[in-house]
Amino acid sequence: MRYQPLYRWRRTQIDKNDPPTNEDWSGYDGDVSIGRIQKQPHGPMKDKWMWSAHGPRVRRRLTPHQGYEPEGREAMRNVEEYYHLLMRHNELRGSLDVD
Numbered sequence: 001m002r003y004q005p006l007y008r009w010r011r012t013q014i015d016k017n018d019p020p021t022n023e024d025w026s027g028y029d030g031d032v033s034i035g036r037i038q039k040q041p042h043g044p045m046k047d048k049w050m051w052s053a054h055g056p057r058v059r060r061r062l063t064p065h066q067g068y069e070p071e072g073r074e075a076m077r078n079v080e081e082y083y084h085l086l087m088r089h090n091e092l093r094g095s096l097d098v099d
Contacts, residue, residue, distance in 0.1 A: 003073040006080055006096055007034060025072070027079050029094045032056050035079030037072055049075035053082035058090040 008028045011020030023039035035053035040046055045068050052066040062085055069075040087094050 003077045005073070005076045007083075009076060012036060012038075025076070027076065027083075029055075029083065029096070032094070034083040034094075037075040037079065039072065040068075051075035051078045053079040053086075055083050055086045055094075056092070058086060058092065060090055062086055062089055 005027070009025050010028070011022065012024040012026045013020040023041075024036070025038075026036045027034045032055060034055055035051060037049050037051045040048050040050055048068040048070055049072045050066065050068055054065065062082065065082060067078060069078060083094065
């Protein structure tokens with residue numbers, strides 16, 4: 001079954017000169033940026049989705065916080081799972097209480 005994201009995802013737009021595409025998405029828990037996924041256009045990871053996860057300022061980060069997946073939804077899952085681990089590791093709560 002296809003993964004259904006738990007958080008809000010929208011096409012990334014750096015500024016008004018950078019039109020959003022279907023190959024670059026940013027995830028949010030309210031106003032907190034939790035990560036980004038991008039489909040790789042070239043090189044050895046061509047057509048894979050790079051994921052990079054983060055969250056609020058915290059004292060302790062976890063690794064790995066990035067990687068590659070063949071499907072965009074799986075990259076979103078990795079970002080969201082990292083965010084949940086990060087929040088628990090720092091004894092914080094996000095908008096969703098996911099165990």
